[in-house]
Amino acid sequence: TKIKDYITRLIYCDMLGYNVEFGHIHAVKLTQSAKGLWDKRDLRSSNHLEVCSALTALCHVMNADMIPAVFNLVEEKLSHPKDLVRKKAIMVFNRLFHNAPDLMTHLDEKFRHMLSNRDPGVLCAILCLFVDFVK
Numbered sequence: 001t002k003i004k005d006y007i008t009r010l011i012y013c014d015m016l017g018y019n020v021e022f023g024h025i026h027a028v029k030l031t032q033s034a035k036g037l038w039d040k041r042d043l044r045s046s047n048h049l050e051v052c053s054a055l056t057a058l059c060h061v062m063n064a065d066m067i068p069a070v071f072n073l074v075e076e077k078l079s080h081p082k083d084l085v086r087k088k089a090i091m092v093f094n095r096l097f098h099n100a101p102d103l104m105t106h107l108d109e110k111f112r113h114m115l116s117n118r119d120p121g122v123l124c125a126i127l128c129l130f131v132d133f134v135k
Contacts, residue, residue: 003030014060027061043073048082055088059095067100078110083119090114090125097132 007030010023042054055077058070074096077089090111097104114126 011057011060043070043077048080048085051077051080051085052088055085055092058092059088062092062095062099064099067096067103071096071103075107075110078107078114083117083122086114086117087119087121087125090122090129094125094129094132097129 003026007023007027010020010027014020042050042057045051045054055074058066058074062070074089074092077085078093080086080089093104093107111126111129114122117123117126
């Protein structure tokens, strides 16, 4: 549990902009452990703040190996009742687009529908995604 606490602090320091590359190997080791630190419970949580934290973490640590495990869970969050969760899900898909653009083709209609959203944060996120599509 000490390592878990240290990794949490490293993530916080990374979010503040500090260089924490020295801790990446320890984070990888922790995720490879038998018990597993993160088993997608945060994405299934009923607390929208936990879901937002999980989506933010995905933006920072997602790689090609993680995509199949979380893709459907993140896709479900596009229709979440909270605007902040939808915005974070779009941000994850923006990051996903850079790693695996071919997985995004069936979501075009959902993304177009989100252009009618009233929340400016969601609109900004979806427009950023469309700008990346066009590039």
